[in-house]
Amino acid sequence: MTLNARLAAVCLSLLTTSCYYSNHNALHPNSPQAERIKDLYWIMFGICAVVFVLVVGAWAWAFGVGSKRAEARVDARTQSTLRRNVAIAVVITALILVGLMVADYAVGRANSSYSATPRNALTIKAIGRQWWWEFVYEDSVASRSISSANELHIPTGRPILIKNESRDVIHSFWVPALQGKKDMLPGYTTTLWLRADRPGIYEGQCAEYCGHQHAKMRLTVIAHTPTEFARWYEASMRPAVQPTDSITKRGQEVFLAAQCVMCHSIRGTDAAAKLGPDLTHIASLRKIGANSIPNTRGHLAAWILDAQSLKPGVRMPPNQLSPADLNALLAYLEILK
Ligand code: CUA
Numbered sequence: 530m531t532l533n534a535r536l537a538a539v540c541l542s543l544l545t546t547s548c549y550y551s552n553h554n555a556l557h558p559n560s561p562q563a564e565r566i567k568d569l570y571w572i573m574f575g576i577c578a579v580v581f582v583l584v585v586g587a588w589a590w591a592f593g594v595g596s597k598r599a600e601a602r603v604d605a606r607t608q609s610t611l612r613r614n615v616a617i618a619v620v621i622t623a624l625i626l627v628g629l630m631v632a633d634y635a636v637g638r639a640n641s642s643y644s645a646t647p648r649n650a651l652t653i654k655a656i657g658r659q660w661w662w663e664f665v666y667e668d669s670v671a672s673r674s675i676s677s678a679n680e681l682h683i684p685t686g687r688p689i690l691i692k693n694e695s696r697d698v699i700h701s702f703w704v705p706a707l708q709g710k711k712d713m714l715p716g717y718t719t720t721l722w723l724r725a726d727r728p729g730i731y732e733g734q735c736a737e738y739c740g741h742q743h744a745k746m747r748l749t750v751i752a753h754t755p756t757e758f759a760r761w762y763e764a765s766m767r768p769a770v771q772p773t774d775s776i777t778k779r780g781q782e783v784f785l786a787a788q789c790v791m792c793h794s795i796r797g798t799d800a801a802a803k804l805g806p807d808l809t810h811i812a813s814l815r816k817i818g819a820n821s822i823p824n825t826r827g828h829l830a831a832w833i834l835d836a837q838s839l840k841p842g843v844r845m846p847p848n849q850l851s852p853a854d855l856n857a858l859l860a861y862l863e864i865l866k
Contacts, residue, residue, distance in 0.1 A: 553732035555705040559752075560724050562640045562708045569636045573629060580625065640709060642722070650688045653681065657693070657700030657713040657735065660742040660843065661806060661819040666762070675765045678806030679820045681750045684758035689723040701737035704750050710736045725752035732820075741842035745821035768797030769809045770864050780861025783854045788846065795865065805845065812866045818843070826859055833858065
């Protein structure tokens with residue numbers, strides 16, 4: 530394959546993958562906010578494409594016909610015509626730029642607020658950490674407040690107020706199919722509105738470089754119908770399933786005796802640390818390691834033994850467990866649905 534053919538193949542595959550990966554794509558909006566961003570994108574793209582064609586056309590004309598004419602007769606009249614044309618082009622350019630700025634500002638303003646906080650709004654605190662996300666669902670009844678890690682579950686058709694915080698460095702919350710980016714700053718709360726129109730799974734990504742594993746700081750938004758969301762919420766409020774057979778009982782003992790309890794919590798057991806994700810319902814997660822690794826038995830085993838090999842720099846330390854203890858621990862974690 531020639532170099533040109535190879536380059537063409539790479540470009541084509543990049544183009545097609547970006548088009549088909551529609552749940553992580555700002556051009557496949559699923560919310561009123563992302564819809565506005567998409568419209569703004571196409572307006573800017575269209576205007577800039579027209580300007581590009583006109584500029585390249587004028588440039589080609591100047592090199593061809595224009596330069597021949599200029600050589601033929603450079604008099605005072607030609608000079609003043611040229612000056613006038615340049616002045617007109619500068620004014621048009623400035624008008625276009627001001628127009629785009631106004632459109633950009635209008636979209637930013639419309640996307641950052643509702644005219645008044647809707648009465649049925651759901652408030653969720655999003656906390657960025659190196660390198661995972663914690664979501665805390667606030668409820669006026671404290672016992673109904675729950676949290677989830679890396680998976681943000683929301684009901685469709687309902688405005689969601691995301692309150693962004695950070696526990697270490699600056700992160701940025703970004704789910705392209707639902708909204709624009711919003712920085713998460715240590716010691717300061719920023720807010721963002723979301724509203725998914727259709728049930729679905731929308732991928733997100735930390736959009737501010739935050740250290741070694743910035744790229745593996747992913748999140749998934751799962752938009753449910755209101756009934757399904759209520760069911761998920763009730764299930765998430767429940768404490769962890771208790772082990773019933775000897776192997777899962779042994780697994781729970783391994784968990785509580787190992788260094789797992791220094792960072793993680795499992796509601797319904799003595800493990801109540803808050804440094805790492807809450808593992809009460811770990812078996813129902815689609816992925817682990819901030820949505821970068823499939824949640825299968827093999828990956829979970831590798832993660833427990835040596836998370837550094839899967840995600841270098843992650844805060845999770847290596848664990849030395851005998852094969853029997855590891856098996857029991859995995860069996861226990863697998864019942865935590
Ligand atoms: Cu967090 Cu990049």
